[in-house]
Amino acid sequence: MMVKEVAELAGISVRTLHHYDEIGLLCPSQTTEAGYRIYSDEDLTQLQQILFFRELDFPLKQIREIVSRPEFKRQEAMELHHKLLLEKRVRLERMIETLEKTMKHEKGEIRMTNQDKFAGFDFSSNPYEQEARERWGDQAVDDSNDRLNKMSPKEQGQLGEEMNAIYRKLAQLRYGSPASDEAQQAIGEWFQMLNRMGNYSLEAFKGLGQMYVDDKRFTRNIDQFGEGLAAFMRDAMAEYADSRRV
Incomplete structure (x- = not known):
């Protein structure tokens, strides 16, 4: 053709x-x-x-x-695609349901709780694990998974709330300089948070920030807290890493 x-x-x-x-x-x-x-x-x-x-x-x-990998097998890839697309469909259906309820809530037809408003938003899974393994090796990711698996559901929930709080704090600062004292303090909290889950060097931290912009999946998730937040975090993370290198 x-x-x-x-x-x-x-x-x-x-x-x-x-x-x-x-x-x-x-x-x-x-x-x-x-x-x-x-x-x-x-x-x-x-x-x-x-x-x-x-x-x-x-x-x-x-x-x-x-x-292009010699070990790439098309059939295995199709089976993986099928699994991931089914998971994506379930997530989309849940988000569509939440959106429809929110529209009715805004019209006064129903009342939603705060929990209802965020049904369908799930950031607990990590679809980028393989990319992290390829970039920084298995050890950092295995350490992170091991630490998370040892946490109780309550501890994991508290960790998620802390992460979201940092996102919101950074979102409020995103129109200023990523090198400002406030931004650097907040991004330092993010660095410490990540190292509670794994072992991130300054170089890995900077590379992760770049991925927030290069990978549109990261960008979409992060920018839900505020448009342009992913790019702001990338710049703040680079500044944080560069200013602390010996």
Whole structure:
């Protein structure tokens, strides 16, 4: 199939396919003498796999790394996609239900408790664990999981409340300088919080801040506390790390 036909079939733009080719993510099996890209059935199967990853918010760079690994098995990937998409559907259905109730609450048709308002928002799971393992090694993540697993449900709930309190504090400061005393004090609390759960060096802390912006899943979750918070935290975390290096 020609590139325009593939774009129409998959519901993406021709420019997207050109970009995939340019970065080595999906290179068509053939190119005519005139320079036209020709996609095979195998190429289309690969494109479907890529779009499943994109639907789950994987960055293009990570998709390329995953599918190019010798040990990559398509069937296993599809089984994982199926599991994650089902989980995503459940989360979306819960959030849609919460949104619909909130709309009725705003109209005075029903009354919601504070607990009702946040049904469907679940930040207790960590979908980025594998990325953390790849960046900083298994030990830091294993230490973090071990510490969390040893906490009681009450302790885990208190930890979540403390984390949200820091998010809200930083959200109030996000229009100021990330290097201000107030911002650095608050981001220092975040650094200490993370190290209660794991072992984060200053370099890892700075790298995590960059991921808050590079990975749109992080950005969406953090910016729920205030638009632009993820970028502000990245800058504040970089300042905190750089100013404390020996």
